[in-house]
Amino acid sequence: MMNLRMKVLATASTLTFVCLVLFYEYVDVELAHGSHSCPSDPLMLAVFQNATRMVTEALQRSKLRSSKVMGSSPENLLYFLKKPDPGSEIIASAAEVFGLTMELAKNTFIQRKKRSSAAKDVWRLMERESGCSLHSQPIKCPMEGVQKEYRTMSGICNNRFHPLWGSANSALERWLDADYEDGLHEPRGWNAGRAYHGHTLPLVTRLSNELLGGEDNPLSDHELSHMIVDWGQYIDHDIARTPESVSRVPFGGGSDCNDSCHYNSPCFPIQTLQKGSRSSGHDCLQFIRSASACPSVSPSGTFLPVRQQLNAFTSFIDATTLYGSSEGLGLELQNLGSDGGLLRSNMEYTDGGRELLPFVRDNLPSPCIQVPGTEDAFRVECFLAGDSRVNEVLTLTAMHTLWLREHNRLARSLKKLNRHWSAEICYQEVRKIVGALHQVITMRDYVAKIIGPGAFEKYVGRYKGYNKSINPSVSNVFTTAAFRFGHMSVSAHQYRLDEQFQDHPDFPSLPLHEAFFVPWRIIREGGVDPLLRGMLATPAMRPFPGQMTPELRLKLFGLNEVKPLDLAAINLQRGRDHGLPGYNDWREFCALRTVHTDSDLQEIISDQQRVQKLLKAYGHPGDMDVWLGGISEDPLQAGRVGPLFACLIGRQMKVLRDGDRFWWENPSVFTAGQRAEIARHSLSRIICDNSGLKQVPRDAFRLERSPHAFVPCTQVPGLNLSAWKD
Numbered sequence: 001m002m003n004l005r006m007k008v009l010a011t012a013s014t015l016t017f018v019c020l021v022l023f024y025e026y027v028d029v030e031l032a033h034g035s036h037s038c039p040s041d042p043l044m045l046a047v048f049q050n051a052t053r054m055v056t057e058a059l060q061r062s063k064l065r066s067s068k069v070m071g072s073s074p075e076n077l078l079y080f081l082k083k084p085d086p087g088s089e090i091i092a093s094a095a096e097v098f099g100l101t102m103e104l105a106k107n108t109f110i111q112r113k114k115r116s117s118a119a120k121d122v123w124r125l126m127e128r129e130s131g132c133s134l135h136s137q138p139i140k141c142p143m144e145g146v147q148k149e150y151r152t153m154s155g156i157c158n159n160r161f162h163p164l165w166g167s168a169n170s171a172l173e174r175w176l177d178a179d180y181e182d183g184l185h186e187p188r189g190w191n192a193g194r195a196y197h198g199h200t201l202p203l204v205t206r207l208s209n210e211l212l213g214g215e216d217n218p219l220s221d222h223e224l225s226h227m228i229v230d231w232g233q234y235i236d237h238d239i240a241r242t243p244e245s246v247s248r249v250p251f252g253g254g255s256d257c258n259d260s261c262h263y264n265s266p267c268f269p270i271q272t273l274q275k276g277s278r279s280s281g282h283d284c285l286q287f288i289r290s291a292s293a294c295p296s297v298s299p300s301g302t303f304l305p306v307r308q309q310l311n312a313f314t315s316f317i318d319a320t321t322l323y324g325s326s327e328g329l330g331l332e333l334q335n336l337g338s339d340g341g342l343l344r345s346n347m348e349y350t351d352g353g354r355e356l357l358p359f360v361r362d363n364l365p366s367p368c369i370q371v372p373g374t375e376d377a378f379r380v381e382c383f384l385a386g387d388s389r390v391n392e393v394l395t396l397t398a399m400h401t402l403w404l405r406e407h408n409r410l411a412r413s414l415k416k417l418n419r420h421w422s423a424e425i426c427y428q429e430v431r432k433i434v435g436a437l438h439q440v441i442t443m444r445d446y447v448a449k450i451i452g453p454g455a456f457e458k459y460v461g462r463y464k465g466y467n468k469s470i471n472p473s474v475s476n477v478f479t480t481a482a483f484r485f486g487h488m489s490v491s492a493h494q495y496r497l498d499e500q501f502q503d504h505p506d507f508p509s510l511p512l513h514e515a516f517f518v519p520w521r522i523i524r525e526g527g528v529d530p531l532l533r534g535m536l537a538t539p540a541m542r543p544f545p546g547q548m549t550p551e552l553r554l555k556l557f558g559l560n561e562v563k564p565l566d567l568a569a570i571n572l573q574r575g576r577d578h579g580l581p582g583y584n585d586w587r588e589f590c591a592l593r594t595v596h597t598d599s600d601l602q603e604i605i606s607d608q609q610r611v612q613k614l615l616k617a618y619g620h621p622g623d624m625d626v627w628l629g630g631i632s633e634d635p636l637q638a639g640r641v642g643p644l645f646a647c648l649i650g651r652q653m654k655v656l657r658d659g660d661r662f663w664w665e666n667p668s669v670f671t672a673g674q675r676a677e678i679a680r681h682s683l684s685r686i687i688c689d690n691s692g693l694k695q696v697p698r699d700a701f702r703l704e705r706s707p708h709a710f711v712p713c714t715q716v717p718g719l720n721l722s723a724w725k726d
Contacts, residue, residue: 055096058247077517078565080367080382081389084243084291087326088312091169092246092291094131096266099185099292099307100251101130103265132294139163150428151435151662153323153330155314158661159468166315166472166659168325171293171308172242172480173473175651176589178306178579185307187289187576190263199619204572205272207628211613212548212568220539221489221703224449224640227535228701230395231683232450232486235442237387237396238321239656240479241313244288258286265289268577270569285565289577308476309578313387315474316660317442318435322403324386333386334427340415341426342408344384351527352692355405357383357390357397368517371524380520394494394515395535398528405690407434410721418726429724433678436664439657441683445701447653450485451646452639459650463657463665472659475652477586480578481627482648484571485641488543488631492551495534496526501707504530512551513564529692536687536697537707543631543640571627583629583644584622590647595621604633604642673723680717688713 084092141157142148151158155167164170180186181194188194189201245266249256257267261284269284293310313325322343324330335342345355359381360366366382368391382391383400390400410430415421421429448456494515496504503509507525515521522528541549548568556565584594595601601611601621610632618624626644633642641649662669664678683700687693695710697703704710 052097052101054251055093055100055247057253058249058251059093061247061249077367079244079248079288081392082242082244082288083388084246084310085312085326085329087328088169088243088291088310089246090131091294092243092310095292095294095310096245096247096251098130098132098295100265103185130294150432151314151316151318153327154325155316155318158314158316158472159659160661161468162471166474168314169293169310169312170473172240172311172476172578173471174308175475175477176581176585178308178476179581179585180307180579184305185265185292185579187268187579189576190268196623197620199623201576201623202617203271204569204576205270205566207572207617207625208548208553208566208568210617211610211628211632212553213550218492218547218549219542221542221640222539223703224540224701225536225697225703226395226491226495226538226540227683228446228449229486229489229491229540230399230535231441231446231701232483232489233393233396234321234399235317235438235446236479236483236486237389238317238319238438239313239315240311240474241387241389242309242479243291243312245291248288257288268573270566270573285569287570287573287577290574307579309480311474311479315472315656316435316662317439317656318662319386319403319431319438321385321387321390321400322407322434323431329386333384336423339423341411341421341423341428341430343404343411345404345408349523351401351522351529354527354690354692355401355408356522356527357385357401357404360384368519371520378520380523382517383519383522391517391519393512394510394518394521394531397519397522398531398535401522401528402532402686402690403434406437406686407431409689410434410719413721414724417721417724421726432662432669433719433724435662436670436678437681437686439664440678440681443653443657445683445699447649449638449701450640451650452636455636455639455643455646455650459647460654460657463663465658466661466663466666467658468661470655470659472655474656475648476578477580477626478648478652480575480580481571481625482630482641482645482652484627485543485631485645485649487552487567487571488548489540489640490549490552491538491541492549494531495538496530497533497537498530499533501533501537509534511555512549513555516556532687532691532693533707536693536700536710537704539703543635572625575625575627580626582622583624583626586626586630586648587644590644592643592647597621606634671723677719677721677723681719682716685713685716685718688716689718 139156141160141163143160154169157163158167159165179188181188181190188196193200247266250260250264250267255262257269260267261269261271263269266289268287268289270287271284290309293308295305295308313320322333324333333343335344344358346358348359349356360383364381365379368380368382370380371378382388383397384390385400385404387400390397407430410433411426414429415426418426443460447460451459490512492512493509494512495509496507498504504526507521507530510521552567554564554566556567556570587594593600593603595604598611598615598621601614602608605611605614614624614628614632615621630642630645630648633644635642636646639646657663660666664670664675670678682698684696684698687696687700693713695707695712696716697710698716
C-alpha cells in the first residue's frame with residue numbers, strides 16, 4: 001500500500017500551500033518579514049492538495065448517501081436538524097480542508113516548533129487557498145444608512161469595530177482553552193486506554209444508564225409552568241446552532257459513519273455497553289462531529305490551530321428563529337407579494353382561520369413523520385421557519401407559529417398607521433420590535449427564574465448601556481453544556497387541553513416521543529391552542545440530577561425504531577467532541593471551590609448516593625464532564641440550576657445584552673415612548689393576540705394553582721402602536 005509520503009507526492013501541484021508548515025509550527029522553515037511567497041517544497045504542496053481531495057471526495061460520498069437515505073430514522077431526523085445551510089457549508093468545508101491538512105502535516109512532519117516572523121502574511125495566504133478567507137475579509141461598516149437603523153441578517157457590523165463579533169458562521173467563543181487529547185482536535189476518550197488521574201474516561205452510555213436512568217417518577221415544579229422549559233428551548237435556538245460536519249463519511253475512505261464503530265473523523269460514534277444493541281449488530285450509535293470553524297489568529301499574530309466549532313446563527317437575541325440568519329433564507333421567508341412587510345404563511349391550511357407556518361419547498365419529500373397508513377394519500381411536509389429545528393417537537397412548532405402571527409399582526413397594524421411606509425420599512429420595523437420582545441421576555445421574565453435573583457444580581461445586574469469592548473458571541477460551554485440544563489426539566493408528555501383546561505377529549509395528550517417531527521398533528525389535531533393551554537397550565541419538572549425522562553434518554557426520535565437516540569449520551573459526547581474542559585476547570589473559572597474528594601462533592605451535592613455513583617463512574621471528581629457535573633449540583637435558592645451553571649448562564653446573558661448595539665434598552669434604538677410600550681408587553685399578551693385563548697396567567701412562566709386563577713386577556717397590557725406613528 002502506498003505510504004502517505006508517496007501518496008501526497010503523487011498528487012503534488014503548483015499550489016503555494018507549503019506555508020501550512022509554518023502555520024502548524026512543526027517544521028524548521030522561516031520566511032523573511034513581509035514575504036508573500038513560500039518555499040516550493042513539493043511534499044508540503046501535496047499535503048494540502050491531498051487534504052482537499054479527501055474532503056471533496058468525502059463530501060461527494062456524503063451527498064450521495066443522503067440522497068439514498070429516506071424516511072424518518074433517528075439518524076435522518078438528526079441530520080435534518082444538524083445539517084449546515086449553504087452559507088455554513090462553504091465555511092465548514094474550507095475549515096475541514098484546513099483541519100485535515102494540519103492533521104496530515106502533523107503526522108508527516110513532526111519536527112521542532114518554530115515561529116515565523118511572517119505569521120500574518122502566511123496566514124492570509126492559507127486563508128485564501130483553503131477558502132477560509134470568504135469569512136475573514138476586512139469589513140468596513142457603514143456609519144450611516146440601513147446598518148445604523150437595523151440589524152443585518154447575519155449580525156455582521158453589530159459592532160462596527162469588530163464586525164464579526166456575534167455574527168453567523170463564526171466560531172463559538174472559548175472562555176477557557178480547549179481540552180483535546182492531542183492538544184489540537186482529538187476529543188477526550190479518542191485514544192483507547194488514555195488515563196486521566198489514573199482512570200480511563202467512562203463511556204457516555206454508561207454515565208447515561210448509571211447516573212441518569214432513575215425511575216420515571218419526576219417531581220413537578222410547583223412554581224413554574226412548562227412554558228419556561230419550552231421558552232428555554234426556543235431562545236436557545238435563537239442564539240446558537242452548531243451544525244454537524246459537512247462530511248458524514250470518513251476522510252480518505254473507509255466505512256460509513258453509520259456502519260462503523262471506529263473513531264475516524266468526522267465519525268465519533270457513541271460506544272454502547274452491550275453487544276448487538278442495534279439490529280446491525282454494531283456496538284455503537286452514529287455520532288458526527290460538529291462542523292469546525294476556520295482557525296484564527298490572535299491580535300498578536302499567534303496562530304491558533306486548535307479545532308473550534310461553528311455557530312451558524314447570530315449570537316444575538318434577535319428572533320433568528322423567525323427571520324433566519326442569512327439574506328437568502330430571510331427573503332425566502334418573506335411574503336414578497338405583500339406591500340406590508342409580511343412573512344409567508346401556509347397556503348394550504350389554516351388553524352381555524354389563523355395562519356400556520358409554510359411548508360419547506362426544497363429536498364422533498366421531507367423527513368417529517370406522516371400519519372400512519374396515509375403516507376401517500378395525505379402527506380404533510382416539514383414546516384419552514386428561520387430555524388430547521390422548528391419541527392423537532394410540537395410545542396416548539398407552536399412557539400414558532402405564535403411569532404409568525406405576531407409579526408404579521410404588527411406589520412398589518414403598522415402599515416395602516418403609516419401607509420407611506422414601504423414593504424421593506426414595515427418588515428424591518430416589525431423585525432426590530434419582535435427582536436426586542438424576545439429580549440424582554442428572556443431577560444426580564446426568564447433568566448432570573450432559572451439562575452435565581454441572587455445570581456442574576458451578581459452575574460447580570462442592571463443595564464448600563466452598550467459596551468463596544470464586549471464580545472457578545474455565544475460561548476462553547478454555554479451552548480454545549482450549561483444551557484442544556486433544561487433537558488432535565490422536560491415532561492414525559494406533551495399536554496393538549498380543551499377550553500376548560502382539561503385533557504382534550506378529541507386530541508389527548510401525547511407521550512413525548514410521539515410529538516417529534518409530526519407537523520401533521522398541528523393541521524389535523526386541533527392546531528396550536530390545545531398545546532398552548534398545556535404549556536401554560538401544566539408544571540415543568542424540577543431538575544432532578546438522577547433522572548432524565550426516558551422519553552429523551554431512551555426514545556429520542558424513535559417512534560418506529562428499535563434503537564432510538566439517547567439525549568444524555570449525545571450531550572456528553574458533544575461536550576467531548578467540542579473539547580470542553582472538565583467540571584473542575586469551570587468551577588475554577590467561576591471562582592468556585594474545586595472538588596478533589598468525596599467530602600468536597602458532598603458540600604455541593606446533598607444526595608450522598610449520587611456522590612458515590614459519580615466517584616465510582618469517574619474514579620476522580622476532576623475527570624467529570626462539565627454537563628454532568630453541572631446538572632448534579634444542588635440548585636440555588638429560588639433558582640433551577642446550581643452555582644456553576646448559574647455563573648455560566650449569567651455571564652453569557654450579560655455579554656449578549658451589553659455587547660449588542662441593538663439591545664432594546666439602548667437609547668439610540670427606540671424612542672422613550674416606544675421603550676415604555678415594549679416594557680409593558682409580555683408572552684401572555686402575545687398568546688392572547690395570536691391564539692384562541694381568552695384567559696392566561698399574567699406571567700406565562702408562573703404556574704397558577706388552577707386555570708381559574710388566569711386573568712381575561714382584556715386585563716393583560718399590550719402594545720400601543722401609536723408610539724410608532726411616523
